[in-house]
Amino acid sequence: MVYINENFKLLKRNYLFAEVANRVKKYKEAHPEARIIRLGIGDVTEPLTDSVIKELENAVKEMSKRETFQGYPPYEGYEFLRKAISDFDFKRRGIDISPNEIYISTGAKEDTANFQELFSIDCKVAIPDPVYPVYVDSNVMAGRSGVAKDKRYSKFVYLECKEENNFKPELPSEKVDIIYLCFPNNPTGQVLTKVELKKWVDYAIENNAIILYDAAYEAYVREEGIPKSIYEIEGAKKVAVEFRSLSKTAGFTGTRCAYTIIPQELVVYDKEKNKYPLGELWLRRQSTKFNGVAYIIQKGAAAVFTEKGQQEVNKLISYYLENAKIIYDTIRNLGLKVYGGVNSPYIWFKVPEKFDSWSFFDYLLNECQIVSTPGEGFGQNGEGFIRLSAFGNREDILEATERLKKLNI
Helix, strand or coil, rough: CCCCCCHHHCCCCCCHHHHHCCCCCHHHCCCCCCEEECCCCCCCCCCCCCHHHHHHHHHHHCCCEEEEEEEECCCCCCCCHHHHHHHHHHHCCCCCCCCEEEEECHHHHHHHHHHHCCCCCCCCCCEEEECCCHHHHHHHHCCCCEEECEEECCCCCEEECCCCCCCCCCCCCCCCCEEEEEECCCCCCCCCCCCHHHHHHHHHHHHEEEEEEEECCCHCCCCCCCCCHHHHCCHHHHHHEEEECCCHHCCCCCCCCCEEECCCCCCEECCCCCCCEEHHHHHHHHHCCCCCCCCCHHHHHHHHHHHHHHHHHHHHHHHHHHHHHHHHHHHCCCCCEEECCCCCEEEECCCCCCCCCCHHHHHHHHHHHHECHHHHHHHHHCCCCEEEEEECCCHHHHHHHHHCCCCCC
């Protein structure tokens, strides 16, 4: 007899975005004539840039010739891409991250989900609430969660993010080993200043903890004084892993390319107190379970880290940030409390009092044919909120806001 991994029984029946898709599918089947505008899942809509397309085409041609054909890629990624990332993302900003501290992958979602495999199931995990669901679910699957009760798990330490603290988590009141942080935040759009982020680095140093820092939306930071990388903070290289992605910056949601930064001085220990470089453990994991990102994709990704590529990406990000401003202003003018949308492509707002998150999701779908994401799906503190994505095309964004303006709420 084959038995289930019992930890899977602790998961919610449906992954948040799968449940959203299921409800939209049922609505579409019942209303085939409806023109649905999707502002739920954070999927980009603008095409890949000219520089990326050119390099993808060149790489395809290379694959057609024996002398330039490429087979399996290096598990950690090609040197040309890792060096370009090192130069453009870090060294130009005065941050000493070398190519051999960068590991190429197919997505930040995969990396943030898989990285927990490197740690003992006895590690105490601190997770913000609300939060991107993958951090929670991957640790539940691994067996670190304990039992579920009142929409929370008994062994997790929850970092409360509420209106009262401006959706900025407080330091844990008990010792933890692994801390998940995401800034700019998904779903709230909140950011931390360097002073605020330094408190977390100092805590991790003092408590021998590791921060898993999701910086997938760093390119949307436009305000002075807001860090784009945790490595802008002194001491962070001793305690932090950073996850970055080209999905929301360069439109790679369908092309798939991301990268994880693991500083060489970052180590973990076995029970005999022997040191293990974390980067070596990650590479060992990747070489066993992952065959690398395709050469064609990495060549396209390298085009992002050029002067022209950066100009093109900045133009894309400005486009989505303008979308965010349009949505933000519309929600605010409806008289609802609204957050995000400044250094982030997400708008986070409080639903009217007579609704909860899922009922307002249904209301927007039925009354406006707009797909949103209910805050409850991001955690207990997300109840009563809705997340909207600014990743639509401008025409859809403008039409969606016109529909919203007609709501009687």
